[in-house]
Amino acid sequence: MDDSKRIQNIKVLMYHRVLAEKPKKVSQWHYVTLAEFRKQMQMIERLGFTPITFADYQLFLEGKLTLPQRPIIITFDDGYLDTLENAIPVLLELNMRAVIFVMGNRNLNYAGWDQLDEPEECPLMSDDQIRSVQEMGFEIGAHSLNHVSLTDLTEGEIAYEVYRSKEILENIIEKPILTFSYPYGCVDERVTKVVSNSGFLFGCGVFTGSAMFSETMMDFRRLAVNQYTSFLKFLITLILPYQYIEWAYYNVKNRLKTPAQLDHQEDLRTQSTNGNSKDSNFDMHKIFNSH
Numbered sequence: 001m002d003d004s005k006r007i008q009n010i011k012v013l014m015y016h017r018v019l020a021e022k023p024k025k026v027s028q029w030h031y032v033t034l035a036e037f038r039k040q041m042q043m044i045e046r047l048g049f050t051p052i053t054f055a056d057y058q059l060f061l062e063g064k065l066t067l068p069q070r071p072i073i074i075t076f077d078d079g080y081l082d083t084l085e086n087a088i089p090v091l092l093e094l095n096m097r098a099v100i101f102v103m104g105n106r107n108l109n110y111a112g113w114d115q116l117d118e119p120e121e122c123p124l125m126s127d128d129q130i131r132s133v134q135e136m137g138f139e140i141g142a143h144s145l146n147h148v149s150l151t152d153l154t155e156g157e158i159a160y161e162v163y164r165s166k167e168i169l170e171n172i173i174e175k176p177i178l179t180f181s182y183p184y185g186c187v188d189e190r191v192t193k194v195v196s197n198s199g200f201l202f203g204c205g206v207f208t209g210s211a212m213f214s215e216t217m218m219d220f221r222r223l224a225v226n227q228y229t230s231f232l233k234f235l236i237t238l239i240l241p242y243q244y245i246e247w248a249y250y251n252v253k254n255r256l257k258t259p260a261q262l263d264h265q266e267d268l269r270t271q272s273t274n275g276n277s278k279d280s281n282f283d284m285h286k287i288f289n290s291h
């Protein structure tokens, strides 16, 4: 396969927690069990994929590295302690590398940002642990300071979350941080602009970017792997061009959603303007054009 085709088809997987055992009650977290994770990584190896990092990809762009025959990128969000304790030993055993996105706010010892029960069950990695993960050859990326949805913030607030997280984490690992992962996958043009202006080379979203790898360098689309991913689905994700299937699915879903949203807006407007249909039609036209 020639280089450009190979690159277009690179898949980026997104993991969160890797738990030693299945939680006793329904989990609020996105996780896979250690046994599932091991099986998934073994399958990646068996199918001939070689995990690379975004830093490797940058070296490739600079002409300093040749990409393996079947590259794939494995990412972990949030910087959980279980990434270090459960996922990394498996990855090291199989000689695999990954990209790990950690929080810039170093006072966050637990993943308590969603105000879920028992955040203390979700410890995050310490500075020293992040440093040691980096030294083992894993890429450390930034995941904002406080895990807030950046699209809800003002430009100044976005800049603070993005730039400060880069600065703080670079001080810890004493290396440039190249890649940013958007909390909750929330990203728009304002956000990508700030991330790019802050010196990041790559941005990772979830559902928004192009299905084609590297077409949107500031919004790489990722394929989520969690407790809802059966082994069959994982296999399909690897074997088929699943990123294109998901892309098409979300596109259709959004298109179907649009008329309902418009109806809703129309209802609200009708209430506030006592049914002035001329104004409503004008706004409808504007909304259609903006989609």
Ligand SMILES: [Zn+2]
Residues within 6 Å of the ligand: 077, 078, 143, 147, 183, 184
């Ligand atoms: Zn996150």
